Every structure is written in C-alpha cells, then in structure tokens.
Amino acid sequence: MSISGRHFLQIPGPTNVPDRILRAMDRPVVDHRGPEFAELTKEILPLLKEVFGTHEGTVVIYPSSGTGAWEAALVNVLSPGERILAFNYGHFSELFARTARNLGYDVEEVPLRWGQELPAEEVEAHLRADDGENPYAAVLVVHNETSTGVTSDVGAIRDAIDAAGHDALLIVDTVSSLASIEVKHDEWRADVTLTGSQKGLMLPPGLALLCVSPRALERGTEGGAPRNFFDWRPIIRDNEAGFFPYTPATLLLFGLREALKMLVEEEGLSNVYARHRSLAEGVRAAVEAWGLRNLCEKPEFYSNTLTAVVVPEGADSDEVIRVARERFGLALGVGLSRIKGRVFRIGHLGALNELEVLGTLGGVEMALIESGVPVELGSGVRAAQQLFTRKPTEVAGDQDRAAV
C-alpha cells in the first residue's frame, strides 16, 4: 500500500535532499570541459574547505561513495605492507580496517566495545608500545560511529598522538559528521579527512570527498600504493583550472554548490552545528522519556547526528523498523551486523527541523507500541517539545566563517 504525503527518511544517511538541491541538479548535462563547469569547480572547492575547517588542506572530490573515500585516503599515502593502527568500536570502524587489510596493509585492529568512544588513552598506549621496527604509518579514526551513535573526541586523539611522540598519519572518517558536527581538519592536524555526499551535505549518494594535509600531499608524491582512479595527483593538477582528468559527476556538483550555499552562506556553519545539537537533544530527551537506553555509553560522546536506541530484552528492533515503515512510511536505521535486532537508529542529520523531528518521534512511539514495546504514548514527543520551546536562539551566522 502506498502512503500519501512525505516519506519520512530518518535513517542516518542517505538523508533527505531539499527541493532546492533537487532543482539545482534538474538541468541538462553540461560540457565538463567548458567554462561554465570550470567556474562551478572553482566556486565549490573554497566553500568545502570551510566545511572541513581548513586553510592549509586541499579538497579532492571523486565520483564514489564513502567506501571509495576510505580507499582513496589509504592508497595515496601508504605503501602495501605498511602498518596501520585501527580500532573496532562499531560497524564502520570495522569496515574501514577491513578495507585497509584488503588493500594489503598490515593492520592492527584493537577491539573495543560497540557503544564506547575511541579513548585517546588507548591510542596513546598503542603508539607508545610501538617498538619502531616497522612503525605504524597511520592511525584510522571514525569521528562519528554511525552504527552506535558515538562521536569520539578527535582533538584529544591528536593530543594523544603528540604525547606519544609518534608521527603516524591521522586519517579521519567524517562521513556522518561533516557539515553536521564540527570538523576541524587543521586544528586536529588530520592528514586525510574523508566523507561522502549523502549525509550532512544533503545530497544523493555519489560523491566521495577528501581533505588532504600538505604532509599527506607530500607522501602521495613520493609514495603510496599502485593506484589509478583514486590517484589524487592528476585531479588536484586539473582542478587548478576547474577541470577533472575524467568525467566528473557534473549534476551532483551543481547540487553540491546549492548545498554549500545553504549551509555555509545562508544558515552559517555555527548555526548548522547548533541546530544539530538541539535536534539531537530533543531525540535524546524522547528516548529517556520512553525509558529506553541509548547505545552510546557516555553522555559526553552522544552523537548529534543519530541516536542508536536499544530495545528491551525480548523485543526485536527489526520488527519496530518494519512497523514504522509499513504503517507510517517512516524509515529508521537497522542495527548493523552484531547488534542486528537489538537497536534501531534514528537519523537526525541533514535538512531537518523541529517539526520533522517531532513527527519522527511520534512515528517511533506508535511503532514501538504496535510492536509490543510498552512506552507511554506522547511521552517522547512531549519531552522533545519541552526542550524545543525553551531553546536558546541562533548564534550569528558569520562568526565561524571569520574564525576558519
């Protein structure tokens, strides 16, 4: 049966694409060797640098997904056989480490609990224990673990790398944080920060985006792995004039320009981050009112882009998700791999406002009740409403532009 009205796509990516962005892409395909396209590239790249929080970095865009961004980040700076330090604290950190192993790197994967953050002390301890014989060439970090709803403190991890006196490259996955939770590529002294188009950037899937430090660029010049499509050298060279060495995803790039206008120039990044914080607080208040548990163990690491909700013993989160979809046209995120059936995830990132969050919470409440999880009808919605009605107002949109 089809459900009338707007479909509620509240998974933590892909996110809803605003009509404005759809319209910006709804146009005839342009000549990617022509002047109009070159202007587009030159408009996009500086705006993206603001979103990555960089002056020094170079932004590279590929037609790909976040998974491609992982591969691009690795093959440009690391030679096969080099050692990588990785941590398993969720589905995406696990897959990132697997990607590195599949590409022939020597990966040490430290198991952590799914629901905990990546503790800076763990990073420091492993780097201190490095005997230097075949030293770690890179540390992989997932800023926002989309499977567990945990945001790690990358600044603290950078400090830990420094405290250990180690010069491993810092590679940061910001696929589900960039443009929603502040990313500070320069301040973190990240070497590669990577993302995809379909989460905070409010675009359809199809782009992988990297921000590369001068040190990583240098590594890429001398070394790296055998590579072709993901080699960033020809891309960076051609981008100077606004072009690409192959056919880029032209229409997605028109959408990206519109998204950057909305986020950077109109709403302002500090307002975007504040909005995500506020909406997330509303969702968390609802989860608490339902008497359910947030999978993220510590409140200081709660994610502002999604919440993973643990269902009570005996309940099946897949059933909640099914009811939400079939009865209410609400798409929620499933529990991935080892937490399948135990959690459902509410995405609260991208183009989203308070009323949409309230609609989502209302749908989740009904789906919980219909699938046998006893919650009080209206309790979560009311808790979020209470927060939203006494929310502090906006900060000045231009503040963080000046600060970057």
Ligand SMILES: *Cc1c(COP(=O)(O)O)cnc(C)c1O
């Ligand atoms: C979505 C996601 C990915 C994977 O991106 P794809 O576009 O699905 O390849 C990687 N890392 C994180 C943290 C993600 O949320």
